[in-house]
Amino acid sequence: MEQVIEFFSHLTDTSDWPPRWFCGRWTDFHGWLYIISDLMIWLAYMVIPLVLIRYLFVKKGVPLPGVFWLFGAFILLCGLTHLIDVVIFWIPVYRISALVRFVTGVVSVATVVALFRYFDEAVGLRTSKEYEHELLFRQQAVTELTRSNEELQQFAYVASHDLQSPLKTISNYLKLLNTKYGDQLPADAHKLVETSTKAAERMRILINDLLDFSRVGNEVAFTQVNLNELVTEILEEQQAEIRASGALIDVSPLPTMTAHYTDFKQVFQNLISNGLKYRKPLEPPHLVIQAVDEGDQFCFSIRDNGIGIERQYFERVFQIFQRLHGRNEFSGTGIGLATCKKVIDIYGGQIWIESTVNVGTTFYFTLPKIIKTTHHYAQTDTLYSAN
Numbered sequence: 605m606e607q608v609i610e611f612f613s614h615l616t617d618t619s620d621w622p623p624r625w626f627c628g629r630w631t632d633f634h635g636w637l638y639i640i641s642d643l644m645i646w647l648a649y650m651v652i653p654l655v656l657i658r659y660l661f662v663k664k665g666v667p668l669p670g671v672f673w674l675f676g677a678f679i680l681l682c683g684l685t686h687l688i689d690v691v692i693f694w695i696p697v698y699r700i701s702a703l704v705r706f707v708t709g710v711v712s713v714a715t716v717v718a719l720f721r722y723f724d725e726a727v728g729l730r731t732s733k734e735y736e737h738e739l740l741f742r743q744q745a746v747t748e749l750t751r752s753n754e755e756l757q758q759f760a761y762v763a764s765h766d767l768q769s770p771l772k773t774i775s776n777y778l779k780l781l782n783t784k785y786g787d788q789l790p791a792d793a794h795k796l797v798e799t800s801t802k803a804a805e806r807m808r809i810l811i812n813d814l815l816d817f818s819r820v821g822n823e824v825a826f827t828q829v830n831l832n833e834l835v836t837e838i839l840e841e842q843q844a845e846i847r848a849s850g851a852l853i854d855v856s857p858l859p860t861m862t863a864h865y866t867d868f869k870q871v872f873q874n875l876i877s878n879g880l881k882y883r884k885p886l887e888p889p890h891l892v893i894q895a896v897d898e899g900d901q902f903c904f905s906i907r908d909n910g911i912g913i914e915r916q917y918f919e920r921v922f923q924i925f926q927r928l929h930g931r932n933e934f935s936g937t938g939i940g941l942a943t944c945k946k947v948i949d950i951y952g953g954q955i956w957i958e959s960t961v962n963v964g965t966t967f968y969f970t971l972p973k974i975i976k977t978t979h980h981y982a983q984t985d986t987l988y989s990a991n
């Protein structure tokens with residue numbers, strides 16, 4: 605213990621030894637060979653961590669395991685021992701040298717242990733060749749998926765678009781039949797014409813809804829969408845329904861976002877019209893529309909005091925053509941919420957329901973303040989900047 609205290613209290617004391625030049629017999633050549641070699645090793649040891657640090661600055665986002673930092677410290681300390689060996693030729697700091705060597709020894713052992721621990725993880729790391737292979741596979745899968753998705757969209761679009769024309773003909777002929785020969789038709793034939801006309805109207809709505817669904821996300825150009833104006837526009841369009849039902853609608857201030865106008869309109873329109881439609885028979889609808897700023901996203905909510913939805917259907921209602929009520933109870937196509945989900949998914953948000961049967965339903969959805977769709981990612985060449 606005495607020796608330890610003596611060691612630390614005289615840490616910088618150099619009086620116990622002569623400088624290395626005067627210890628034994630050195631020729632100039634031998635001494636400088638020693639010194640220059642040690643200086644070169646020290647310099648190399650210093651440069652390695654600097655190169656690694658520069659790499660980290662350039663290649664931002666590389667995950668670093670703890671072993672990396674230990675390895676850096678190990679290299680720096682090894683370098684330091686060589687520098688001290690040079691210094692000792694003039695100043696015999698043997699105590700400091702011993703201390704630095706001891707710290708280097710501890711860090712070296714810790715690095716070896718960490719390296720052994722990290723070994724399995726390192727073996728599991730993929731090489732750039734393996735990454736390239738996986739990336740290629742994924743790119744092919746994405747291309748394939750995009751193609752089949754485009755085909756499907758195209759199919760839905762063309763089918764619904766082309767169906768409009770024969771449907772119009774059917775509706776017009778039914779109208780013509782009624783005006784031209786209505787007074788000659790027996791009562792049950794009238795009933796048949798009426799049912800056919802209603803079916804044709806339902807089909808028109810269905811086709812329009814399908815068209816809207818297939819169009820979602822097709823538009824790449826974004827504009828500034830003032831959501832206050834957008835909601836006011838929707839409420840004006842729904843004036844008849846609002847007046848007839850005696851609905852009360854509270855709208856809190858809403859933000860302006862950069863997005864595609866029609867996509868956003870689809871979401872608000874479907875949720876507002878559902879809030880008005882799925883009302884209780886004897887109670888006028890009351891809708892509350894709000895937006896909460898959550899930092900990098902907005903959380904919107906549309907609350908109603910309607911018939912509510914049972915918990916078991918919270919997910920199902922977002923699937924296309926899923927309806928919880930018969931046509932005779934409430935009209936609809938079962939496409940509205942699927943369209944909302946499609947828009948929100950494309951824009952990187954989430955949509956969910958909170959509801960109590962006979963009390964009301966709240967639809968929540970989030971939207972990032974900076975919306976990026978796959979179109980935008982496709983335009984970005986590199987994720988990391990190498991400069």
Ligand code: ADP
Pocket residue numbers: 874878879882908910911912913921926927928929935936937938939940941942965
């Ligand atoms: P649609 O209204 O055309 O039937 P949606 O996709 O908009 O289709 O809704 C799917 C189903 O979810 C509806 O049939 C209805 O049963 C239920 N639903 C939607 N919104 C509400 C609401 N605000 N309150 C109660 N039920 C709702």
